[in-house]
Amino acid sequence: MSELTYEYCCDCGCETGKAGRGEDSIYCDLCDSGPFCEECFDKHRCTQELQKELAAARAEADALKWFTETLIGLTQVRRVLLNQGIIDSRIDLGVELSELMPLIVAAHTKHTARKGEEE
Ligand SMILES: [Zn+2]
Ligand SMILES: [Zn+2]
Numbered sequence: 001m002s003e004l005t006y007e008y009c010c011d012c013g014c015e016t017g018k019a020g021r022g023e024d025s026i027y028c029d030l031c032d033s034g035p036f037c038e039e040c041f042d043k044h045r046c047t048q049e050l051q052k053e054l055a056a057a058r059a060e061a062d063a064l065k066w067f068t069e070t071l072i073g074l075t076q077v078r079r080v081l082l083n084q085g086i087i088d089s090r091i092d093l094g095v096e097l098s099e100l101m102p103l104i105v106a107a108h109t110k111h112t113a114r115k116g117e118e119e
Contacts, residue, residue: 011040063108
């Protein structure tokens with residue numbers, strides 16, 4: 001028996017260059033599939049989707065933070081407009097945050113891009 005165990009990528013079948021689980025083999029923590037060669041693991045759907053979700057969540061969090069800061073300003077403006085009788089307090093947006101979220105993210109992306117250009 002050879003000491004070296006060659007393992008093959010579960011995706012493309014090429015040698016992974018690693019030697020079995022417990023060594024530095026690459027298995028997916030999410031779906032437990034593997035072993036993968038590095039190339040296939042990069043392309044593995046689980047990690048990609050997780051990264052996409054993480055990036056989206058991060059973008060939403062950033063956008064929400066920015067939007068909240070903007071809202072504080074808007075609330076002040078709104079109060080002035082109310083006090084001046086320019087707008088009615090009954091005005092209601094009537095939209096869900098989930099509907100607004102893509103718009104907020106898009107606005108934030110534009111805002112960040114604009115800021116980047118100024119710097
Ligand atoms: Zn592979
Ligand atoms: Zn997976």
